[in-house]
Amino acid sequence: MEHNVYLLATDPKNPCRDVIHSRDTGLKVNVFCVDDEKFSANPNEIQLYAYANNKLYAFETINVTPDDALDVIDAIQWYAEYIDFPDMEILPEDPRMGQNVAM
Structure with a gap:
């Protein structure tokens, strides 16, 4: 089974704003440190959440795109390895109180 190769674009002015890029597909995923900045979910995109190193x-x-949607979990798992937190649990909903929005 082939695995995608992921690359990371980092913002030198904000260490919590990374973008995961798949080299093999069109998938791109923004990474937000929710504890450090405001995050408003875009209803047209996929959002997943995780705790690592005491940060959400x-x-x-x-x-x-529909073809890229299947690779989102794989990209997040790659990121978890990258930040040395391989056991990061990926959550389907925002775990903060009052943040869950019915879709």
Whole structure:
């Protein structure tokens, strides 16, 4: 089974704003440190959440296509390895109180 190769674009002015890029597909995922900045979910994108190193992260796709949607979990798992937190649990909903929005 082939695996995608992921690349990371980082913002030198904000260490919590990374973008995961798939080299092999069009998938791009924004990474937000929810504890450090405001995050408003885009209803047209996929959002997943995770805790790592006592921080809540939000992962949001950028212009996701149906073909790329299947690779979002793989990209987040790659990111978890990258930040040395391989056991990061990926959550389907925002775990903060009052943040869950019915879709």
